[in-house]
Amino acid sequence: MDVPQINPRAPEPPYRQIAAWLRARIEAGDFPPDEPLPSEAYLVGAFGVARDTVRRAVALLRDEGLVYTVPQRGTYVTRRG
């Protein structure tokens, strides 16, 4: 997967930059409802950030109701009616 570069010094903190990218991909329908989002470990490697940062990004989307997380399985796009 191809991820954009993160700028640690930008006004928008890294975890929000990552959340914005994920949000755009979700709204573009790039993640099928029965497939998990890229794992935390993958995003850590792809973005070159700490796990803490990735988890903040995902938590943001979860708070928005855009995704839900199943322990030990992954994070999935919320099915909308």
Added chain:
Amino acid sequence: MDVPQINPRAPEPPYRQIAAWLRARIEAGDFPPDEPLPSEAYLVGAFGVARDTVRRAVALLRDEGLVYTVPQRGTYVTRRG
């Protein structure tokens, strides 16, 4: 026997997908009370999963009281009064 396809990445883990299918068949009366359920070996081949996964599925139904297992005989549907 015809079994549905399992999605290993879905939010519902494979062993629960398999349990759900067995449960539905049991409740539909597709397994006579005096006939054992399909063997572990058969289900392993039919679903294309590991034995461990099939065993978890059956254990779930056993915990629900829906079936009981007789060592060296097989797993049977519980008779309900």
Added chain:
DNA sequence: GTGTATTTGTTCGTATGTATC
């Protein structure tokens, strides 16, 4: 039954920048 792998959950500690008192 053992071993390995993946994935999320949790809890520490440390550091930095910014804002506030």
Added chain:
DNA sequence: CGATACATACGAACAAATACA
């Protein structure tokens, strides 16, 4: 000026569930 609080980021370690061989 110092002290404090907060948000952000990184690192490490372990737990628990799941899956496969």
